[in-house]
Amino acid sequence: MSQIEEVNYEQYKHLVSERAFTGETMLLNMGPQHPSTHGVLRLLLELDGETVVNCIPDIGFLHTGIEKNMEAKTYAKAEVMTDRLDYMNTVGNNLAYCMAVEKLVDLDVPPRAQAIRVILTEIQRIISHLVWIGTFGLDLNASSMFMYAFREREMLLDILELCSGQRMMTTFIRPGGIWRDVPVEFETAVRDFIKIFPKRIDEYEALLTKNPILLDRLVGIGKLDVATALQHGVTGPSLRASGLNWDLRKARPYMGYEQYDFNVPVRTEGDTYARYIVHVEELRESLKIVEQALNKLPMGPVRSDNRKFMTPPRSEIGVSMEALIHHFKLWTEGFPAPKGSVYSAVESPRGELGLYLEGDGGPKPYRVHLRTPSFDNLSVLSKIVKGTLVADLVAILASIDIVLGDIDR
Amino acid sequence: MDNILEPIVKSFQEKFNATYEEFRGEVHIFVTAEQIIEALTLLRDKHEFELLSALTAVDYWPQQSPRFHVIYQLSSIAKNVTVQLRVPVNGDQPRVPTATRVYEVANWRERELLDMFGIEFEGHPDPRRILMPEDTEGHPLRKDFPLGYEEPQFTFNFEEIDLRKPYAKE
Numbered sequence: 302m303s304q305i306e307e308v309n310y311e312q313y314k315h316l317v318s319e320r321a322f323t324g325e326t327m328l329l330n331m332g333p334q335h336p337s338t339h340g341v342l343r344l345l346l347e348l349d350g351e352t353v354v355n356c357i358p359d360i361g362f363l364h365t366g367i368e369k370n371m372e373a374k375t376y377a378k379a380e381v382m383t384d385r386l387d388y389m390n391t392v393g394n395n396l397a398y399c400m401a402v403e404k405l406v407d408l409d410v411p412p413r414a415q416a417i418r419v420i421l422t423e424i425q426r427i428i429s430h431l432v433w434i435g436t437f438g439l440d441l442n443a444s445s446m447f448m449y450a451f452r453e454r455e456m457l458l459d460i461l462e463l464c465s466g467q468r469m470m471t472t473f474i475r476p477g478g479i480w481r482d483v484p485v486e487f488e489t490a491v492r493d494f495i496k497i498f499p500k501r502i503d504e505y506e507a508l509l510t511k512n513p514i515l516l517d518r519l520v521g522i523g524k525l526d527v528a529t530a531l532q533h534g535v536t537g538p539s540l541r542a543s544g545l546n547w548d549l550r551k552a553r554p555y556m557g558y559e560q561y562d563f564n565v566p567v568r569t570e571g572d573t574y575a576r577y578i579v580h581v582e583e584l585r586e587s588l589k590i591v592e593q594a595l596n597k598l599p600m601g602p603v604r605s606d607n608r609k610f611m612t613p614p615r616s617e618i619g620v621s622m623e624a625l626i627h628h629f630k631l632w633t634e635g636f637p638a639p640k641g642s643v644y645s646a647v648e649s650p651r652g653e654l655g656l657y658l659e660g661d662g663g664p665k666p667y668r669v670h671l672r673t674p675s676f677d678n679l680s681v682l683s684k685i686v687k688g689t690l691v692a693d694l695v696a697i698l699a700s701i702d703i704v705l706g707d708i709d710r
Numbered sequence: 711m712d713n714i715l716e717p718i719v720k721s722f723q724e725k726f727n728a729t730y731e732e733f734r735g736e737v738h739i740f741v742t743a744e745q746i747i748e749a750l751t752l753l754r755d756k757h758e759f760e761l762l763s764a765l766t767a768v769d770y771w772p773q774q775s776p777r778f779h780v781i782y783q784l785s786s787i788a789k790n791v792t793v794q795l796r797v798p799v800n801g802d803q804p805r806v807p808t809a810t811r812v813y814e815v816a817n818w819r820e821r822e823l824l825d826m827f828g829i830e831f832e833g834h835p836d837p838r839r840i841l842m843p844e845d846t847e848g849h850p851l852r853k854d855f856p857l858g859y860e861e862p863q864f865t866f867n868f869e870e871i872d873l874r875k876p877y878a879k880e
Contacts, residue, residue: 312838312844315835315836316836360840360841361839361840361841361842361843364841364842366850368826368851369850369851369855369857370857373857404734405734407734531760531761531787532813532814532815533814533815534761534762534763534813534815536761545787547787552787552790553790641733641734642733642736642738642768643733643734643736644736644763644764644783644792644794646763653763653785655763655764655783657764657766657781657783659768667768668768668769670764670766670781672763672764672766672783676818676819677815677818677819680814680815680817680818709841710841
C-alpha cells in the first residue's frame with residue numbers, strides 16, 4: 302500500500318506568514334500537474350479565502366542536467382542539447398549557442414547564412430508567440446484562440462521541416478553557418494505565409510483585443526514596474542510591457558539585425574494586458590523582419606571557409622589530402638577552442654538568452670552556463686501576485702511567458 | 711577596451727586593488743569575496759549597471775585555491791555595456807556574501823549555485839536547493855561529481871543491482 306506523506310511545511314516557515322500555522326490561511330498546492338502551469342511547475346500558495354497571500358514557486362521537475370551533459374560532449378555534439386532546453390525557441394537556442402562558440406573560437410559567418418539565421422529565428426519567434434497567445438487564450442477560457450494559433454504555427458513548422466527535416470528540434474544552425482542551404486521551395490513557402498499572416502493577426506485581435514471579458518480579466522492585473530523588473534532580472538516582452546525599451550536586437554545588433562527596419566513595441570502600463578499587446582505587436586514586427594531579410598537575401602556560401610573548424614565539402618575529400626585529414630579530425634575529435642571564456646546574449650522570445658561558455662584548450666566545453674530568461678522572469682511572480690485572486694494568478698502566470706524546459710535546464 | 715569601461719576598471723584597480731583580463735573584447739575584473747558586495751553596489755549605483763544578467767560559477771577541480779570562480783555578469787542598459795566580475799573562492803568551505811540585497815535576481819541564482827556547486831551564500835534569505843530534490847547528496851555541477859549512468863541489469867545480476875537501485879518512495 303502506498304502511503305501519502307505529509308508535506309513538511311517546516312522548511313517553508315520563513316516564506317509564509319504566521320497565520321498559515323494558526324490555520325487562518327490555507328496552504329494549497331497548485332501543480333505540478335495543473336494545466337495552467339504550462340508544464341511541471343508547482344506553486345505553493347498561501348490563500349486567505351481566494352486572495353493570494355504568498356506564492357512560493359517550486360521548480361526543478363524538468364531538470365535534465367543539460368549544462369553538465371554539455372561538458373561531456375564536443376562543441377558540435379553539445380549543440381543538440383540546446384534544442385531540448387526551451388522547446389518553444391529551438392532555433393533561437395541554437396543561434397545563441399553557435400554565436401557563443403563562434404565568439405570563443407573567432408569564427409566568421411557568411412552573410413547569406415546570417416540572413417537565413419535571422420529569417421529562421423524570427424519564424425521561431427512567431428511560433429513561440431503563437432503558442433503563447435494560444436495557451437494564454439486557453440488559460441483565460443478563450444479556447445478557440447488556441448485552434449487559430451496552432452493552425453498558423455503548423456505552416457511555420459512545415460517551413461522548418463522543409464529546411465532541416467525536423468519540425469521542432471532542428472539543429473539547423475551550426476557553428477560557422479548553417480547545416481546546408483535552404484531548398485528552392487523555401488522562398489515561396491515563406492512568401493505564402495507573409496501574404497496570409499497579417500490578416501490572421503487581425504483575426505486574433507478581433508477575437509481578443511477588445512473582448513470585454515478579457516479586458517475585465519487583464520487590465521490592471523499583475524502590475525510590474527520597471528525598477529522591480531530590473532531588480533529581478535526580467536527581460537523580454539515583460540520588461541518592454543513595463544515601459545523600458547530594451548531589445549538586444551536593437552541595442553547590440555547581431556547577425557546583421559541593424560540592416561532591418563523594425564520597431565520595438567513598448568507599453569507603459571506593465572499589466573497583463575500590456576504584455577498581451579506587446580506580444581501581438583511583436584508578431585507583426587517579426588513578420589516585417591522576415592520579409593525584409595527574404596527580399597535582401599544575398600547569394601553565396603552558407604558555411605564559413607575556415608577549415609580548422611568547418612568540415613570540407615564532399616567534393617574536395619576525393620581529391621585533397623588535407624581535406625580528408627580535416628574531415629577525419631573534425632568528425633572524430635572535434636575542434637579545440639582556446640582557453641578563455643565568453644558571454645554572448647541574444648534576444649529570445651522570452652528575453653535575454655545568454656550563454657557563458659568557457660574553453661580549456663580541448664575539444665569539449667569546460668563549462669556552459671545558460672542564462673535562461675524564463676528562470677528570472679518566473680522569480681518575479683511571487684512579488685506581483687501578492688494580493689490578487691487565484692483566477693488572476695492564472696492570467697499573470699500565462700502572461701509572463703515561461704517555458705519550464707527553459708527554467709529547469 | 712571600451713572607453714566607457716576604462717574609467718570603471720581604473721577606479722576598481724585603485725579602490726579594490728583589483729586585477730583584470732580581457733578576452734574577445736570582454737572585460738573580467740577579479741575581486742575578492744569580501745569586496746564583492748561593495749563592488750556590486752558601486753556598479754549599480756554609480757555606474758548604472760541595473761541588470762545582473764547572469765550569476766554563475768566554474769569549478770577548477772582538482773585545483774583547490776581557488777577552486778571556484780563565482781561570476782557576476784552585469785549589464786548597463788543606460789550605457790549599453792557589459793562587465794564581468796569574478797570572485798575566486800577556495801575549495802574548503804566555499805563562502806561568498808549574498809548579493810540578494812543589491813540585486814534581488816541573485817536570490818534564485820544563488821540558490822542554484824548552492825544546489826549545483828555547494829557554494830554557500832552568507833546571509834541568504836532562503837537557502838534551500840532549487841532544482842535538485844531536497845535529499846540529493848553532492849553537488850552535480852562540481853567536476854568531481856560523476857556524470858552518472860544507469861547500471862545495465864542482466865538476468866544473472868538483476869537482483870543484486872536491483873537492491874541498490876534508487877527508486878521513488880512507494
